[in-house]
Amino acid sequence: MPKLTPADVPEVKLDSAAAAIETSLSRAQRRGLFEKPGMVVFAIVELTSKSYTGHAEGEDKDPQVKVRVTSCEVARSDEDAAALADAKRAMWRGRQIDGTLDEVGEGPQRPDAALLDVTRSKPTEDELKAHKRRLEDKRRAEYVR
Template sequence: MPKLDKDAEVELKLDSGAAPLQASATPSQRRGLFEYPGKSVYAVVELTSKTYTGHADGEDKDPQVKVRVTLAEVAQDDQQAQMIAEVMRAMYRQRKMNGTLDEIGPGSRDVEGAVSEALGNLPTETEFEMHEATRRARTTRVEQY
């Protein structure tokens, strides 16, 4: 992979693969996005780089990298949408305070406090595992009868 100058501007392109979004959005959300152009939903996504395009020296084009949504969770109600929006605002404020808003690169990663606060009332991994174990136990008991 070619190395870029530290000042090179890299253009992001979104790959057309949207299977994780399809899977995490409800049918009514997908229908609403279709029926009401301009409608928005909030989602937390993981982007993974898939391909890149470099250009020869002297070309008047920025290098490009194509990213794909590889994991996604779409907010299922107004409360979740508000939490995601607050995390986004906190991340924006942090980038603005750190002076990384216009820099190339990942910017600040110091958002753990905002994320913890916003997600404080959602289930932890341990709580989810306990829920699944209880559900499996109930299913097993019902099947035994």
């Protein structure tokens, strides 16, 4: 892997593999995105770097890294979308405070706190495991019949 100087800031390109996004969208969301140009959905995505283009000594080419969406969850309710929008705004305010944007404003230092109210109403990992066990038990019972 090439070493970057402190002044180098790689350009980030999005890999074309979008299966993680597609599988997290509902049928209605997919249709809406197609039928209503400008439609917005909110999502939490996980990006993973997959490849890079280094730059040779003396060559005038900027470094580049390609990232892929490796995990994605799309808001499926207005409540979830509002929570993600709040978290996004909180993180943006944080970037302003950190000086990565031109303006300075006030905002929470913990943008994840914006999601706490919504995540409390969502199933826990234990509830998901219990649900999967019930489904498996139901399948076994139907198979035995």
